[in-house]
Every structure is written in structure tokens, then in C-alpha cells.
Amino acid sequence: GAVVSQHPSWVICKSGTSVKIECRSLDFQATTMFWYRQFPKQSLMLMATSNEGSKATYEQGVEKDKFLINHASLTLSTLTVTSAHPEDSSFYICSARRGGEQYFGPGTRLTVT
Amino acid sequence: TQLLEQSPQFLSIQEGENLTVYCNSSSVFSSLQWYRQEPGEGPVLLVTVVTGGEVKKLKRLTFQFGDARKDSSLHITAAQPGDTGLYLCAGGSENAGNNRKLIWGLGTSLAVNP
Numbered sequence: 001g002a003v004v005s006q007h008p009s010w011v012i013c014k015s016g017t018s019v020k021i022e023c024r025s026l027d028f029q030a031t032t033m034f035w036y037r038q039f040p041k042q043s044l045m046l047m048a049t050s051n052e053g054s055k056a057t058y059e060q061g062v063e064k065d066k067f068l069i070n071h072a073s074l075t076l077s078t079l080t081v082t083s084a085h086p087e088d089s090s091f092y093i094c095s096a097r098r099g100g101e102q103y104f105g106p107g108t109r110l111t112v113t
Numbered sequence: 114t115q116l117l118e119q120s121p122q123f124l125s126i127q128e129g130e131n132l133t134v135y136c137n138s139s140s141v142f143s144s145l146q147w148y149r150q151e152p153g154e155g156p157v158l159l160v161t162v163v164t165g166g167e168v169k170k171l172k173r174l175t176f177q178f179g180d181a182r183k184d185s186s187l188h189i190t191a192a193q194p195g196d197t198g199l200y201l202c203a204g205g206s207e208n209a210g211n212n213r214k215l216i217w218g219l220g221t222s223l224a225v226n227p
Contacts, residue, residue, distance in 0.1 A: 104155035
């Protein structure tokens, strides 16, 4: 149990376009999901906490208007990178909380050209 | 601000050697989790420890939570190339009002050479 999927696994987009990434908990309901960004061989950097039915809580320095988060159901949270730029290229990972633990999706590799 | 210091940051060893990774903090955590991540994939939860002094074993991996719940260690016996990856520790905050987000160590990149 505790399987989390992410889609797409990788995406290439042009600068100025928007990209949506989906995070789904497949076999459990998650009131809270988290979105992370990770650079090569580095730890996870929390971007925001997504709560079902309410606004996301963003970490300091993360632009909420650029990284739009929607958590419309107990099994789905989406992250939309708006007006993407090359510096937004990164590995984005979501997790879903079950009890006191987080279970992670496989990540999405975003490349902005 | 709660911080988790993880060491070493990088480790390259030969197959069969033993190693220990440490996570230390000045803060008390309600739980401490260890994850392993391979390139291009999400982290996979290895273990959660919640009681001070707790020791858990997962085959050749031994996890320990400090008595004061401020530190933890991961010991690998007779490392194998399949153990290669990024090991991450994460502490669960005792503050229940912060969506129970995790405090992350910086990670230990382990390479086990055949």
C-alpha cells in the first residue's frame, strides 16, 4: 500500500509556456500532499504544502503565482508551473502524507528550453 | 528553525565494507525517517523510528534513534553495489500546527564499488 503516482515523468516545454504536473495517491486518501524541488545529488527542497479543499501553504521564497497548486480531491494534487523559464528546469517530486509518514511519487523531470 | 545535519555528504567505499551515516540536530523530533533515493526516482521510505533509543533492523541496515530523539544513525554492514544511492533522513516536527511537514537532512550520496 501507499503508492503515489506522478504524471508526466518528464516534460520538455518552451520558455513562456505553462506545464501541469499531477500527483495521485493510488490506494489511500491524502488530505495533505507536499511538492518538492530537487537539484542533482542534493536533498529535497520543500516548495509548498497542499491541503485538500483549501489554499496551499508556500515556503518562503516560492512564488505562489508562478507555482499554482490545486488539491481538489483527496487523491489528486496538481502543480502548474506558469510562464516557465529555463531556471525552472528541475526535478519536481510530490509526496502524500499518510499518518506521520510521507510517500513519494517517482518525480517529474522538467526541462524548459 | 529546526535543522538536521547529515554526514558524511559523500561516501565512496568498496563492496563488503561497513559504513555509518549520521543525522544530528539540536531539536527534538517526534519521529525520524530514513529514505533511499536512486537517480531519477522518488525517495523510498526505509524506516520510521519514534521512540528514544529505538533500534530497527532491515536486513543489513540498522537504524537507531538517539535517547533524546535529537539524532539518528544508519549503519550498513557488508555494503553491496545495490546499496548505492542517496540516503536522506527527515525529522517529524513536534509542532502539530505546521501540516506535519518534515525537516530534511542534506543527504548522503553513497557509492559502493564492486
